[in-house]
Amino acid sequence: MNANLSRLLRAVFVVAALLVPLFFASGYQLFQLTLVVAYALSVLGKNLVTGFGGQVSLGQGAFYAVGAYTAAILMEHFDVPYWATIPVAAVTTGMVGLALGLPALRLGGLYLALVTFSMAVSVPQLLKYKLFEDWTGGVQGIVLLKPDAPFGLDLNPDQWLYLFSFVVGAALFLAANNLVRSRIGLAMRAIRDQPLAAEAMGVELARYKTLTFGVGALFAGVGGALGAIAVGFVSPDSFTIALSLTLFVGMVIGGASSISGAIYGAVFIVFMPNLAEEISKAVPGAIFGAILILFMFFAPGGIASLLEAQLRRLRAAR
Numbered sequence: 001m002n003a004n005l006s007r008l009l010r011a012v013f014v015v016a017a018l019l020v021p022l023f024f025a026s027g028y029q030l031f032q033l034t035l036v037v038a039y040a041l042s043v044l045g046k047n048l049v050t051g052f053g054g055q056v057s058l059g060q061g062a063f064y065a066v067g068a069y070t071a072a073i074l075m076e077h078f079d080v081p082y083w084a085t086i087p088v089a090a091v092t093t094g095m096v097g098l099a100l101g102l103p104a105l106r107l108g109g110l111y112l113a114l115v116t117f118s119m120a121v122s123v124p125q126l127l128k129y130k131l132f133e134d135w136t137g138g139v140q141g142i143v144l145l146k147p148d149a150p151f152g153l154d155l156n157p158d159q160w161l162y163l164f165s166f167v168v169g170a171a172l173f174l175a176a177n178n179l180v181r182s183r184i185g186l187a188m189r190a191i192r193d194q195p196l197a198a199e200a201m202g203v204e205l206a207r208y209k210t211l212t213f214g215v216g217a218l219f220a221g222v223g224g225a226l227g228a229i230a231v232g233f234v235s236p237d238s239f240t241i242a243l244s245l246t247l248f249v250g251m252v253i254g255g256a257s258s259i260s261g262a263i264y265g266a267v268f269i270v271f272m273p274n275l276a277e278e279i280s281k282a283v284p285g286a287i288f289g290a291i292l293i294l295f296m297f298f299a300p301g302g303i304a305s306l307l308e309a310q311l312r313r314l315r316a317a318r
Helices: 002-024 027-052 062-079 081-106 109-128 130-136 157-181 184-193 194-201 205-230 241-255 261-279 282-299 304-318
Strands: none
Touching: 002 027, 002 157, 027 062, 027 130, 027 157, 027 184, 027 205, 027 241, 027 261, 062 081, 062 109, 062 130, 062 205, 062 241, 081 109, 081 205, 109 130, 109 205, 109 241, 157 184, 184 194, 194 205, 241 261, 241 282, 241 304, 261 282, 261 304
16 A cells, blocks of 8 residues: 555656646746756766766766767757657767776776766867867857747647656656666676675676666766757857766765655756855855755765655654
């Protein structure tokens, strides 16, 4: 009964999260929520790599940029429909992640973090490079048109993009949840907790480390593609190292070893800077830092772990 009630409540929450903003939010609010979906997918990929796989990566923003530019180039230069760019961006960033996963076989800890950090620093510079300027638009970037709703649906572009992003995001979150509950997920956690013991039990470290990077990059690429379509513009300066650090903050705030934590982290990094600016327009950065410290003090395991602890207390009180 409790399990059925839990499933029912989750279904109600999903339906409410889809329908309430779709018909009661303004265009700008829908745009923000679409970005929440895009960032949530990127944070989710980071959770899989770091929280479940135990590999420290600071290059998630680079994968986000690869996905965004893949979608933008296909739409601008090849007239590919926006929806068809999503799987291409997923495959492209997944392949890049698999390639980057090869150094992860020999590196770990701070050394791996440094390699991924260097990737996050170099990708914006490569996007400006003259050799690729005809494709990427150089420093000017690429301007995209927001798609209209298909099939004659009575939805404006912001409503349709939120609906489209929500469906894509829900499908990938479900896939990630199934992944971490599968044998692959068990292998990932075993490598994170006790790599030597996992290898002794027959877990192929090389295979699963590389696979984890590929999957994590794939999620970030889809998020980047959705973000590019929603914003309608891509440029190298939109994907600096600050983006990778922002996604890292989202992972920590939401909860690194949690699927739902990616959503909480994305909500934090999209809405909290605006809240900090409303509190103080003079020093919004200081306010944001103070809020971040408070979150880490009261929820060191992330928002997801804090909510789970409260739910356990409520169940125990019954």
